[in-house]
Amino acid sequence: MKYIDEFRDGEVAQTLAKKIAAIVEPDRRYSFMEFCGGHTHAISRYGLSDLLPDSVRMVHGPGCPVCVLPIGRVDMAIDLALNRGVILCTYGDTLRIPASNHLSLMKAKARGGDVRMVYSTADSLQIARDNPQREVVFFAIGFETTTPPTAVAIQQAQAEGLKNFSVLCCHVLTPAAISNILESPEVRQWGTVPLDGFIGPAHVSTVIGSRPYEFFAEEYRKPVVIAGFEPLDVMQAIYMLVKQVNEGRAEVENEFARAVSREGNRKAQDRVAEVFELRREFEWRGLSVVPYSALRIREKYAEFDTEKRFGLDYQSVPDNKACECGAILRGVKRPQDCKLFGTVCTPENPVGSCMVSSEGACAAHYSYGRYKDMH
Amino acid sequence: MSGEVKRGYVRPLDLKNGRVDLTHGSGGRAMVQLISELFAKHLGNEYLGQGNDGAVLPAPTFGQRLVMATDSHVVSPLFFAGGDIGCLSVHGTVNDVAVMGATPLYLAAGFILEEGFPLADLARIVESMAKAAKDAGVPIVTGDTKVVERGKGDGIFITTTGVGVLPEGRDIGGARARAGDAILVSGSMGDHGVAIMSQRENLTFEAPIESDTAALHGLIAEMLATGADIRVLRDPTRGGLAATLNEIAGQSGVGMVLKEKDIPIKPVVNAACEFLGLDPLYVANEGKLICICAAEDAERLLAVMRAHPLGRDAARIGEVIADDHHFIQLVTAFGGKRIVDWLAGDQLPRIC
Numbered sequence: 001m002k003y004i005d006e007f008r009d010g011e012v013a014q015t016l017a018k019k020i021a022a023i024v025e026p027d028r029r030y031s032f033m034e035f036c037g038g039h040t041h042a043i044s045r046y047g048l049s050d051l052l053p054d055s056v057r058m059v060h061g062p063g064c065p066v067c068v069l070p071i072g073r074v075d076m077a078i079d080l081a082l083n084r085g086v087i088l089c090t091y092g093d094t095l096r097i098p099a100s101n102h103l104s105l106m107k108a109k110a111r112g113g114d115v116r117m118v119y120s121t122a123d124s125l126q127i128a129r130d131n132p133q134r135e136v137v138f139f140a141i142g143f144e145t146t147t148p149p150t151a152v153a154i155q156q157a158q159a160e161g162l163k164n165f166s167v168l169c170c171h172v173l174t175p176a177a178i179s180n181i182l183e184s185p186e187v188r189q190w191g192t193v194p195l196d197g198f199i200g201p202a203h204v205s206t207v208i209g210s211r212p213y214e215f216f217a218e219e220y221r222k223p224v225v226i227a228g229f230e231p232l233d234v235m236q237a238i239y240m241l242v243k244q245v246n247e248g249r250a251e252v253e254n255e256f257a258r259a260v261s262r263e264g265n266r267k268a269q270d271r272v273a274e275v276f277e278l279r280r281e282f283e284w285r286g287l288s289v290v291p292y293s294a295l296r297i298r299e300k301y302a303e304f305d306t307e308k309r310f311g312l313d314y315q316s317v318p319d320n321k322a323c324e325c326g327a328i329l330r331g332v333k334r335p336q337d338c339k340l341f342g343t344v345c346t347p348e349n350p351v352g353s354c355m356v357s358s359e360g361a362c363a364a365h366y367s368y369g370r371y372k373d374m375h
Numbered sequence: 376m377s378g379e380v381k382r383g384y385v386r387p388l389d390l391k392n393g394r395v396d397l398t399h400g401s402g403g404r405a406m407v408q409l410i411s412e413l414f415a416k417h418l419g420n421e422y423l424g425q426g427n428d429g430a431v432l433p434a435p436t437f438g439q440r441l442v443m444a445t446d447s448h449v450v451s452p453l454f455f456a457g458g459d460i461g462c463l464s465v466h467g468t469v470n471d472v473a474v475m476g477a478t479p480l481y482l483a484a485g486f487i488l489e490e491g492f493p494l495a496d497l498a499r500i501v502e503s504m505a506k507a508a509k510d511a512g513v514p515i516v517t518g519d520t521k522v523v524e525r526g527k528g529d530g531i532f533i534t535t536t537g538v539g540v541l542p543e544g545r546d547i548g549g550a551r552a553r554a555g556d557a558i559l560v561s562g563s564m565g566d567h568g569v570a571i572m573s574q575r576e577n578l579t580f581e582a583p584i585e586s587d588t589a590a591l592h593g594l595i596a597e598m599l600a601t602g603a604d605i606r607v608l609r610d611p612t613r614g615g616l617a618a619t620l621n622e623i624a625g626q627s628g629v630g631m632v633l634k635e636k637d638i639p640i641k642p643v644v645n646a647a648c649e650f651l652g653l654d655p656l657y658v659a660n661e662g663k664l665i666c667i668c669a670a671e672d673a674e675r676l677l678a679v680m681r682a683h684p685l686g687r688d689a690a691r692i693g694e695v696i697a698d699d700h701h702f703i704q705l706v707t708a709f710g711g712k713r714i715v716d717w718l719a720g721d722q723l724p725r726i727c
Contacts, residue, residue, distance in 0.1 A: 001646045010636075010710045017710070047711020119576070231709050347719030368713040371702045 007230030008046070016235040017051040023242055030056045032241050033331055034199040035178060037064030037359025038229040044368035046231040056238060059193070060361035062177050062329040063201060065142040066093045067353045067360045068284045071317040073170050074099035076307075077139045080168070081105065081113030084310060087131060088115045089124035090139035091146075093357040098350050100317055105139075121153035128157070128165035137306050139168045145203040147171045147295065148268040151275040154297065154304045168306040169297050172282065174204050175212045176293030180284075182220045186332050193331050197241040199234065200226035202256055209264025213252045221250040228256040275301055283316055285353050286329030325352035328361050335362040336373050342366060388412045393494040400488065400522030413498060414518060417505040422481070422516035430516035432481060438543040444471035445536040451725040453496065453530060456570050457585030458661075460533055461503030463727060466590045466661060467612070468537040469511050473592035474608040474664060476547035476599060477539035482508060484518040484535050489528035500531065511590040513537070545599075549626035551606035556695040557673035558631060559666040561594065561680055562587070562688040563639040564616050568658035568726050569647045576651065582643045589662030594685045601679055603672035609665050612727060617656040617715045619665055620703050630698025633715065636708040637692045657718045659726045667695060 024030065034040055040060045043049060049058060062068050074097050081088040088105065095106040095117060109115040114134075118124050121138060128136035140150045150167060157165045178198065186193040200213055205226045213224040223244035227237035237255045244251060254260055275298060282294030297305040306312065319325060323345070324338035335341050335354065345351040347363050354362035388408060398405035415423060422430040435441060448464040458466075465482065472479040484504070488497065508515050515535075566587040573584055595608060607627075611619040616638070624631055640655045648655045662685060668676055673691055680686030703715040 001642060001649060004646075004649060008709055010708050013710045045707075045713060046709040047705075047707045047713040048709070050711040051709075347716075363719070367716040367719070371700065371704060371714045374700055 004230065007228065007232045009232065012232055013051060013235060016232065016239060020056070020235070020239050020242060021053050023239070023246060024053050024055050025246060028055065028245075029194070030196050030242055030245060031059055031194040032056070032197050032199060032238065033059040033061045033181070033195055034234070035061035035063040035174065036199075036201045036204070036229075037067065037357065038202060039199055039227065039234055040064070040361055040364050041359045042229055042231050042234055044364035047368070048231055048234060051235065052238065056242065059195065059331040060328070061181070061331060062284070062286055063143065063174065063204075064354070064357055064359040064361075065146070065172075066097050066357045067325065067329060068172060068177070068286060069094070069097060069141055069170060069353065070283045070285045071099050071319065072283065072315050074105065075317060076312055076314065077137075077168060078103050078105060078108045078113070080137055080306070080310065081108045081115050082111060084135070086114070086135040086137045087127055088113065088137050088139055089118045089127060090115070091141065092117050094139060094141055096350065096356045097353055098356070121149045125153055125156060125162070125165065128162050132164060134164060136165050137168055138165070139170070141170045143172055143174050143201070143204050144207045144272075147272050147276070148207060148265075151271040154275050154301050155271070157304055158301065166304045166306040166309050167297065169276070169295060171276070171295045172284065173293050173295070174201055174208070175215075176290055177284070177287060178216055180287050180290050180293070181330055182216065182222065184330055186330065195222065195331070196245050197223040197225070199237045199241070200224045200252070202227060202229045202233070202259070205256065205260040205264065207265050207268050210252050210254050210260055210262050211264070217250045217252050223250045223253070225253045226256050226260055228259065283314075285319065286326040288326075320351050323352040325354045325362070328354050335365040336370075338362070342370060388494060390494050390498050395488045395490060395492040395494065395497065395522055397490055397522055397524065400520055406520065409520065413494075413501055414520070417501045418508065418515045418518070420514040420516065422514060423518070430481070432516065435540045440541045442472050442475045442477035442539045442541050443536065444468055444475075445534065446471055447532065447534040448727060449529070449532050449725055450571065450727050451529065452571070452574055453500065455574050455586055456583055458588040459500060459503050460531065461500035462507035463588050463661060464533040464535045465504050465507035465511060465513070466588050467727060468535040469513055469590040469592055470610045470664075472537040472539035473590075473595045474547070474610055475539070475541060476545045476595070476605070476608065477541040478596070479511070479513045479537050479539040479592055481516045481538045482513055482535050484515050484533060486518070486520045487528055487532040488520065488522045489530050490522055490525040492530050497531065507590065511592065547605055547608050549607055549609065549623045552623055552627035552629050552667045552695045553606065554629055554695055554697040555670055556606060556667050557670045557691055558620070558633070558693045558695065559668065559673060559677060559680070559689060559691050560616065560639065561591070561664045561666070561686040563641045563644065564611070564660060564663065565640060565644045565648065565655035565658035567661040568615065569644045569653070569655070571726055572651055572653070573647050578647065578650065580643050580647060584643055584647060587660055587662035589685055591662065591664050591685060594680065594683045595664070597679050597683055598666065598676055601672070601675055603676050604669040605666060605672075605676070606669070607665070607667035611660050611663060611665055613659050614718050615655070615657045615659055616665065617654075617703070618718055620715070621701070621717050623665075623667065624701040624703055627695075628701065630696045630700065630702045630704065631693055632696055632704045632706065633693035634706050637690055639688045639690050656715055661727060670694070
């Protein structure tokens, strides 16, 4: 595959691995957080940590859309599907997120809820057109990557006068989550989570650009290297981060220049700004309530806001007490530190959200790396 | 006045515009007509022609054992590049019998039809089954048809059951893999599932992706004729290579190490998987087999496989190791290591 195989080349990887090994300083330990689930998945799937020196440790971040969705939000969607007679459309992994009463959207579907997996917002618009007598709700989750398509869908629904379509908006913002981690006592006060730098998001950055990360580099003195989701991108980013740390720099560098500019995608940003506004606060799984960290639909498009149309109120629901997803999402614990990992909590029966998506830290470690814990 | 009763004129089945209705399954004339004008016409053979509730078949010779397998088919769409539910339902069951090391002899077929299903589609499917059965040399000797109300089925479901004979002394099964054995595959992985999925999603590629659906007993017979010590044969259908190897590892109580760069995957299948977010190791095949054999027999078997049209791209992809945890490890082309786990959830529903 042109433009893909080049970024998975095993020989180049060996060369890069040697370059990294050559520049790590013997007495230093390096701890980098890859913010995105896409990076977490690439690291696990390609066995990338086998190519890194022991002194470089990767900490998994919260950038996995289904991982950070709190139970209360999934409960809202399940309620719509089971009790309000709507056709509930959403992206694949969302179906398996564990919610209250041992339910998930997948289980709600088996109980008669009309839940449909879609590949794009366009699919859900089509379902609304095909079922004019039914209410169709798009359960919109994800970071800045998935937000513009939702904005387009809402505008298109308005242009077509589609009366039976609405969006349960749970879109969240990357910079707010990074700030929250950097401000956490484990990082800032106690230093129990050493963080020497970040691998910045790939797809999110194509939309928001590299500029939003400049604040973190300046304010918190943490280097950020934006990287693509291919394994060589990640290796190159780690090399660049090690270099910055060695040289005492804290800058935003862009490894993913083939797709990311400083300004990002202005057209997409404008669309999002046209349709959405900031929520004063939003609950994240793992990070708890984070101020100005999510989007809601503007008054102008209120008729497409599921929360308003159905008069929904958000109820916070606590996670399973033994589940360590919260600490894992903040980089405080590793999947294998959780008592439930691999025993009660498996990809077939996830207790916490990190075990759901292949981008989740627990699922990635379970599916690709757990043999290392046993050998 | 003549005492003769006139024979009622029976209008032939309208195979162009006609549709299945509830009378086609109700035991009356309409059902008899469907059977005679469609099923018997295409599938006809001496056993089916007996016209009884069951087929009377010759018994195997002394020392032989019977192998029996069954498989239900619910694939959507019914017609796909490289095949359809008809030939798939023949190949699937023939392969299940053949990978036991048995010679498949007979098939039974059960049809569940949905009211309103076009007779033209049914005819196309039955013709395809007939051709597949004839090519395989395995006749469909008995069958059944039921019709369910509109909305209670999805067009057509087909269940086939196969019977074959296993010669004395032959022992092939999932529990026989031993540390040191070689793992072979007969060709590229993931073709069937990706063909179905790209059709469902209306994806087109420069090179069309076709299902690999095929009956493997001919290839298997040639492999067996080498006298090699074949421990395990299995066709990696749902869940693909990953699920099948995990199954075998569990049955045999062993682990495995695979080399990613040795696993044959067509570039176009890889590209489609990339696009659809699938892992080709978990995607279904319908005309491929996995063979685990004694390491010293591996190259000899590979040569025989590659000489057969269904095994041209056969490859040695790894080896069996001792591992109490039964992990399937993969040395990635990138140079790292990981496990290839059971599939969690459902990557692709209604694939076969």
